[in-house]
Amino acid sequence: MTHPEPTIAPGRTENLNVSGFTPLVTPRALKARWPLTPAAERTVLAGRRAAQEIVHGQDDRLLVVVGPCSIHDHEQALAYAERLSALRERVRDRLEVQMRVYVDKPRTTVGWRGYLLDPDMTGANDINKGLELTRRLMVQVSELGVPVATELLDPFAPQYVFDAVAWACLGARTTESQTHRVMASAVSAPMGFKNGTGGGIKLAVDAIVAARAPHAFFTIDDDGRGCIVHTLGNPDGHVILRGGRGGPNYAPQFVRETAELMAAAGLSPAVMVDCSHANSGSDHTRQALVWRDVLHQRLSGQTAIRGLMIESNLRAGKQGIPADLATLVPGLSVTDACVGWDETETLLLEAHAALGRVAVGG
Numbered sequence: 001m002t003h004p005e006p007t008i009a010p011g012r013t014e015n016l017n018v019s020g021f022t023p024l025v026t027p028r029a030l031k032a033r034w035p036l037t038p039a040a041e042r043t044v045l046a047g048r049r050a051a052q053e054i055v056h057g058q059d060d061r062l063l064v065v066v067g068p069c070s071i072h073d074h075e076q077a078l079a080y081a082e083r084l085s086a087l088r089e090r091v092r093d094r095l096e097v098q099m100r101v102y103v104d105k106p107r108t109t110v111g112w113r114g115y116l117l118d119p120d121m122t123g124a125n126d127i128n129k130g131l132e133l134t135r136r137l138m139v140q141v142s143e144l145g146v147p148v149a150t151e152l153l154d155p156f157a158p159q160y161v162f163d164a165v166a167w168a169c170l171g172a173r174t175t176e177s178q179t180h181r182v183m184a185s186a187v188s189a190p191m192g193f194k195n196g197t198g199g200g201i202k203l204a205v206d207a208i209v210a211a212r213a214p215h216a217f218f219t220i221d222d223d224g225r226g227c228i229v230h231t232l233g234n235p236d237g238h239v240i241l242r243g244g245r246g247g248p249n250y251a252p253q254f255v256r257e258t259a260e261l262m263a264a265a266g267l268s269p270a271v272m273v274d275c276s277h278a279n280s281g282s283d284h285t286r287q288a289l290v291w292r293d294v295l296h297q298r299l300s301g302q303t304a305i306r307g308l309m310i311e312s313n314l315r316a317g318k319q320g321i322p323a324d325l326a327t328l329v330p331g332l333s334v335t336d337a338c339v340g341w342d343e344t345e346t347l348l349l350e351a352h353a354a355l356g357r358v359a360v361g362g
């Protein structure tokens with residue numbers, strides 16, 4: 001029997017689709033350059049504790065995760081955080097408000113992958129710069145008294161920034177991934193798990209069960225050395241309903257179904273509803289409808305509802321990423337469309353007032 005001629009050089013069997021390797025900065029170096037200051041640390045610890053107590057029903061406030069679909073402009077992100085800091089203070093007796101600082105974007109196919117991976121938005125993928133800017137931003141936002149909420153996607157990224165994060169989640173595209181579930185088992189903060197893009201809620205409940213257990217996985221340590229981390233499990237998981245291919249899933253029957261699935265898995269029901277994504281049909285003008293409906297469910301006695309998420313920016317809507325970045329409109333999303341600042345303020349103040357009426361009325 002004759003064999004076909006090899007089409008590649010003998011001995012060359014790896015890195016065939018790799019164009020290069022760039023050394024990665026170490027977590028220790030970035031932490032030394034941008035340390036978590038005492039003020040930032042207080043925010044992180046208080047934000048984690050508040051989210052944890054809300055998830056476990058020991059604090060009857062609502063956890064509100066609000067902010068841009070993605071960060072792309074450092075100064076605009078800080079301007080948003082400053083406004084949110086003031087608004088957070090106004091509503092803090094009934095709402096625990098944390099800011100979406102989403103820097104690592106999952107894509108359906110291809111697209112800009114976020115501030116952490118490509119901070120210049122040029123396709124240069126200067127990840128070392130993205131890690132540094134992300135760390136600096138998360139510390140700065142925390143220093144403003146606003147707890148940072150983020151999605152975890154690239155498994156080494158938490159080593160660089162997680163000391164500055166109060167709440168985290170797995171997104172719809174990764175909740176079913178074992179790599180991400182075991183990473184979640186190491187996380188030092190409450191974690192939300194989204195239902196899948198297809199709409200599956202059970203897979204988010206399965207993710208919580210998986211992440212509660214101890215695991216071992218590969219990562220890097222503070223010196224950037226490959227290591228095996230042995231985890232204890234994350235006891236603070238909750239489901240995030242974000243809708244799916246079949247449409248929205250914020251209606252009462254889906255919240256009930258989620259609570260039942262969690263109870264059947266031995267978990268105490270805790271549900272956050274994402275007002276955006278498939279729950280709004282990706283139409284930012286519909287986020288308010290979802291917000292009001294879910295708030296009404298909670299006010300009507302559905303205590304499994306512990307939180308809400310809004311995609312919000314300084315300006316309403318979205319823009320494409322232009323070839324000339326100088327023409328970007330400040331404060332406007334470059335990924336999903338967001339509600340603008342005025343509407344964000346209206347929705348939070350409205351919820352604060354409505355929750356107050358119930359408290360006053362008993």
Ligand SMILES: O=C[C@H](O)[C@H](O)COP(=O)(O)O
Nearest residue numbers: 105106107108109111335336
């Ligand atoms: O939240 C943002 C987007 O919905 C998510 O990153 C997927 O985006 P894409 O479908 O535009 O790739």
Ligand SMILES: C=C(OP(=O)(O)O)C(=O)O
Nearest residue numbers: 069171172173194242277
């Ligand atoms: C990507 C996001 O959401 P999802 O995983 O629900 O698509 C997001 O919240 O930014």
